[in-house]
Amino acid sequence: MAKVKSKWICQQCGYETAGYLGKCPECGSWGSLVEEVQFDQKMPNAAANEFINTEKPVLLKDIHIGEEVRISTNISEFDRILGGGFVQGSLILLAGDPGIGKSTITLQTCGQLCRAGKKVLYVSAEESASQLKLRAERLGINSENLYIYPQTNMENIKKQIEEISPDFVIIDSIQAIYSNNVASSAGSVSQIRECTNILMHIAKSKNITTIVIGHVTKDGNIAGPKVLEHMVDTVIYFEGDKYKTYRMLRSMKNRFGNTSEVGIFDMQTDGLHEITNPNELFLNERSQVAAPGSAIIVTNEGTRPLMVEIQALVGTTSYPSPRRVTNGVDISRLHQILAVLEKRVGLNFSKQDVYINVMGGIDVNEPSADLGIALAIATCARDVVVDPQTVIIGEIGLSGEVHPVNNIEKRLNEAAASGFKKAIIPFANKIPADFNKINIVKVKRLSDAIVACITSLES
Numbered sequence: 001m002a003k004v005k006s007k008w009i010c011q012q013c014g015y016e017t018a019g020y021l022g023k024c025p026e027c028g029s030w031g032s033l034v035e036e037v038q039f040d041q042k043m044p045n046a047a048a049n050e051f052i053n054t055e056k057p058v059l060l061k062d063i064h065i066g067e068e069v070r071i072s073t074n075i076s077e078f079d080r081i082l083g084g085g086f087v088q089g090s091l092i093l094l095a096g097d098p099g100i101g102k103s104t105i106t107l108q109t110c111g112q113l114c115r116a117g118k119k120v121l122y123v124s125a126e127e128s129a130s131q132l133k134l135r136a137e138r139l140g141i142n143s144e145n146l147y148i149y150p151q152t153n154m155e156n157i158k159k160q161i162e163e164i165s166p167d168f169v170i171i172d173s174i175q176a177i178y179s180n181n182v183a184s185s186a187g188s189v190s191q192i193r194e195c196t197n198i199l200m201h202i203a204k205s206k207n208i209t210t211i212v213i214g215h216v217t218k219d220g221n222i223a224g225p226k227v228l229e230h231m232v233d234t235v236i237y238f239e240g241d242k243y244k245t246y247r248m249l250r251s252m253k254n255r256f257g258n259t260s261e262v263g264i265f266d267m268q269t270d271g272l273h274e275i276t277n278p279n280e281l282f283l284n285e286r287s288q289v290a291a292p293g294s295a296i297i298v299t300n301e302g303t304r305p306l307m308v309e310i311q312a313l314v315g316t317t318s319y320p321s322p323r324r325v326t327n328g329v330d331i332s333r334l335h336q337i338l339a340v341l342e343k344r345v346g347l348n349f350s351k352q353d354v355y356i357n358v359m360g361g362i363d364v365n366e367p368s369a370d371l372g373i374a375l376a377i378a379t380c381a382r383d384v385v386v387d388p389q390t391v392i393i394g395e396i397g398l399s400g401e402v403h404p405v406n407n408i409e410k411r412l413n414e415a416a417a418s419g420f421k422k423a424i425i426p427f428a429n430k431i432p433a434d435f436n437k438i439n440i441v442k443v444k445r446l447s448d449a450i451v452a453c454i455t456s457l458e459s
């Protein structure tokens with residue numbers, strides 16, 4: 001009988017210690033250490049042994065690169081996220097909030113893969129086969145090559161993978177499966193690590209593309225994805241506003257492609273539909289009448305520019321210290337922009353609440369949004385409007401200067417295509433002399449931008 005000992009493992013970052021600690025010294029989170037029982041004996045990991053026996057060091061010059069086989073999902077938004085389809089034998093983590101639609105998009109993808117003649121094994125650790133069948137019927141999937149396997153035990157799953165030898169394996173979800181090699185319960189860091197390891201060895205040794213679904217909660221409190229991220233080849237987040245129907249796929253890590261890509265979908269009863277022109281979607285929500293505190297920016301998410309409305313609300317505070325609230329923008333970014341507006345433009349926010357909202361429920365993390373945010377705040381504070389036909393692009397430095405941004409032409413093309421007439425852009429950005437799709441105003445400083453964009457006074 002193996003001796004058993006216990007370890008305390010941080011469920012956020014995987015830090016291990018022999019005794020309980022209230023605060024994790026690694027990631028600083030409180031109450032995240034959980035006791036996990038482990039056998040005090042190296043448990044034979046069959047998959048790992050097989051792997052070790054067959055692999056030997058090879059000289060770099062002797063390595064021949066085989067054709068990198070890409071398998072298209074037939075969903076162009078998804079393909080773009082992956083950098084042109086699934087790489088055969090890769091391990092992909094699809095993470096998202098509970099109920100956001102992870103099983104739906106995965107099942108839809110399975111349907112497409114089967115239609116292309118691939119054999120797919122869908123391991124359902126959370127839902128029964130009949131539940132999956134119901135969903136498949138709702139999504140209109142009736143494939144011949146789709147195996148559904150309700151199972152939570154990793155060893156059983158491994159056996160079935162070997163028997164069926166599919167092209168694709170789906171694990172829905174990694175938090176619900178357990179391996180006999182580890183004593184702690186399903187969903188713990190040790191279980192997730194062990195199961196992912198086994199899956200990785202299967203994927204690499206048998207060249208089976210494996211998609212692992214993982215849950216994340218808002219506070220990231222659950223074991224899993226963070227620990228998983230460095231183990232897998234590709235990490236894709238599935239996000240969205242619970243109260244709206246569109247969803248976004250975002251690649252956070254990709255060993256085989258670009259990582260700043262975003263794919264946008266609309267969630268309907270019959271599944272997720274691709275949105276190929278997201279600008280229509282985001283700008284449709286915009287009020288047609290110009291209002292103080294609104295500015296349109298052009299962010300560059302991956303290879304595609306996105307036009308987004310930023311709204312600001314500035315008002316006299318009734319709190320001892322004024323409020324700063326952001327939705328879709330990092331709060332420290334707002335603090336910095338406010339500081340620059342105070343120091344370099346002379347606005348005063350010491351008794352003003354400031355709220356920032358990015359319309360459409362998307363997150364804008366790009367510095368090129370700075371100028372738009374600043375103008376939304378400035379126009380709201382002065383009760384004037386930004387011309388609704390104008391887009392605003394630029395990063396703001398601490399001394400109030402406007403820094404150039406990347407991919408400027410692509411952004412301008414998109415703005416012109418969406419019917420905008422004027423663009424305020426950084427002075428240092430180079431534009432071909434014959435570029436005439438949109439009226440361009442170059443600004444060096446934040447104060448120039450404010451002068452350039454305010455067209456009419458409203459009282």
Ligand SMILES: Nc1ncnc2c1ncn2[C@@H]1O[C@H](COP(=O)(O)OP(=O)(O)OP(=O)(O)O)[C@@H](O)[C@H]1O
Pocket residue numbers: 096097098099100101102103104105126138215267268269270
């Ligand atoms: N009959 C239906 N008609 C329309 N939409 C539905 C229907 N049933 C479910 N949905 C949508 O699908 C979403 C759930 O999708 P799905 O089960 O794929 O999510 P998930 O991320 O896998 O969730 P979980 O965390 O429970 O595994 C619901 O939030 C809802 O928006």
Ligand SMILES: [Mg+2]
Pocket residue numbers: 102103104126172
């Ligand atoms: Mg699910």
Ligand SMILES: [Zn+2]
Pocket residue numbers: 010011012013014015024025026027028029032
């Ligand atoms: Zn930790």
